[in-house]
Amino acid sequence: MYLHVTGTVTAERERLAPHAEQEARVLRRLKADGVVLSSFRRTDTPGAFLIVEAESAHAARELLGQLPYVAHGYLTFEFLEVDRL
Secondary structure, eight states: OEEEEEEEEOSOHHHHGGGHHHHHHHHHHHHHTTSEEEEEEOSSSSEEEEEEEOSSHHHHHHHHTTSHHHHTTSEEEEEEEEOOO
């Protein structure tokens, strides 16, 4: 299943900085594993826009929960199931 995932940063930038390198490393792994197909930085507010492939929204939540920003409660996601045109 494909999911459109909108992420919103809920913490101040200084709280993110100590985790930025690990965040990037985990995101690269999720991309290499075929979980995150596309990722974009939001321009309207701090956050991200992702296209994710997972067995379910629950599985996607668990996989993206490996991201340090999510694990620390600094980034929240909204999930919407989508399909290819």
